[in-house]
Amino acid sequence: MHSKLVPKVYIQSVRCIPTHYHSHYHYHYFLRSCSMDANQPSVSGVTADVLKAVVSQALLGKFTAVFPKLFKCQWKTYEGQKKFFANFSTENIITASNSNNMSGRKFCVGGNWKMNGDQKSIADICKTLSGAALDPNTEVVIGCPSIYLMYARNLLPCELGLAGQNAYKVAKGAFTGEISPAMLKDIGADWVILGHSERRAIFKESDELIAEKAEHALAEGLKVIACIGETLQEREAGKTNEVVARQMCAYAQKIKDWKNVVVAYEPVWAIGTGKTATPDQAQEVHAFLRQWLIDNISKEVSASLRIQYGGSVTAANAKELAKKPDIDGFLVGGASLKPEFVDIINARQ
Numbered sequence: 491m492h493s494k495l496v497p498k499v500y501i502q503s504v505r506c507i508p509t510h511y512h513s514h515y516h517y518h519y520f521l522r523s524c525s526m527d528a529n530q531p532s533v534s535g536v537t538a539d540v541l542k543a544v545v546s547q548a549l550l551g552k553f554t555a556v557f558p559k560l561f562k563c564q565w566k567t568y569e570g571q572k573k574f575f576a577n578f579s580t581e582n583i584i585t586a587s588n589s590n591n592m593s594g595r596k597f598c599v600g601g602n603w604k605m606n607g608d609q610k611s612i613a614d615i616c617k618t619l620s621g622a623a624l625d626p627n628t629e630v631v632i633g634c635p636s637i638y639l640m641y642a643r644n645l646l647p648c649e650l651g652l653a654g655q656n657a658y659k660v661a662k663g664a665f666t667g668e669i670s671p672a673m674l675k676d677i678g679a680d681w682v683i684l685g686h687s688e689r690r691a692i693f694k695e696s697d698e699l700i701a702e703k704a705e706h707a708l709a710e711g712l713k714v715i716a717c718i719g720e721t722l723q724e725r726e727a728g729k730t731n732e733v734v735a736r737q738m739c740a741y742a743q744k745i746k747d748w749k750n751v752v753v754a755y756e757p758v759w760a761i762g763t764g765k766t767a768t769p770d771q772a773q774e775v776h777a778f779l780r781q782w783l784i785d786n787i788s789k790e791v792s793a794s795l796r797i798q799y800g801g802s803v804t805a806a807n808a809k810e811l812a813k814k815p816d817i818d819g820f821l822v823g824g825a826s827l828k829p830e831f832v833d834i835i836n837a838r839q
């Protein structure tokens with residue numbers, strides 16, 4: 491017998507991004523992956539009500555284009571977009587998201603392209619990501635070379651976050667060669683990766699400078715992937731916990747609200763070496779960090795702060811690492827430039 495489906499729309503993510511930077515701002519509002527299956531649980535707590543509200547806004551003439559393929563709207567003006575968000579908080583929608591992780595922390599996978607890519611290869615990666623079925627329970631952030639950020643923003647699926655790989659600690663001024671969080675935000679990036687071991691080792695960034703950068707980036711409204719990790723020498727000297735605690739202390743001196751922070755634990759000896767920490771090795775440090783957060787920040791922050799693992803993550807080892815209770819995602823270098831990045835994003839599936 492044919493059972494009747496009651497059409498109900500489930501929406502997995504809601505996001506708004508600027509798409510042009512000329513005289514008028516145009517914004518796209520995407521409702522992704524709607525399902526008409528009444529039996530499918532709501533993935534992010536977003537229901538047909540939201541869609542109905544969008545439709546009603548559209549009927550009031552707020553949009554220039556309504557639902558090409560059902561899922562996409564466009565505001566005429568920045569003001570229109572702002573008005574819409576006065577009524578609907580996308581933050582709430584996104585954070586209302588259920589994840590299949592028992593911890594309640596949404597799995598978060600960053601791709602750190604480092605100083606790699608050109609227009610052609612970036613277009614290829616963006617095409618792969620656009621065409622792939624990405625786990626809606628995973629938040630994805632792409633760390634792109636600054637010169638290609640705007641280019642990538644226009645090619646990447648809009649529900650993917652975009653990160654600068656560095657930003658200075660003030661908004662503007664005579665700092666030749668630097669970029670600021672305000673600039674990142676201005677071109678549509680919503681994240682910044684700070685304190686990467688390559689910045690620490692090659693560009694001699696201190697714990698203190700990195701923490702100041704994090705403080706400023708957060709104050710400017712960016713989300714921060716705050717990197718930490720010990721060198722091989724430090725690990726062999728039994729100093730792993732001491733080193734990551736020192737790096738966390740520096741961040742904690744400056745960061746008062748951890749809501750927009752993800753910590754990336756990246757043992758330096760595992761970066762680009764093909765030597766991944768075993769799932770147990772990684773879990774051990776993540777559990778130490780979780781306890782450090784209880785002891786030095788709060789139980790709430792310890793329970794909610796996401797800690798990524800980074801260092802030679804590949805499609806082959808991601809699934810085992812992702813099973814560990816304190817590993818809430820990955821920061822991926824080399825493999826984020828390859829199609830296998832899709833499998834890493836989907837490691838929890």
Ligand SMILES: O=C(CO)COP(=O)(O)O
Pocket residue numbers: 602686756760761762763764800801802803821822823824825
């Ligand atoms: O540094 C990293 C991500 O920030 C890790 O790099 P690999 O994944 O290439 O080891």
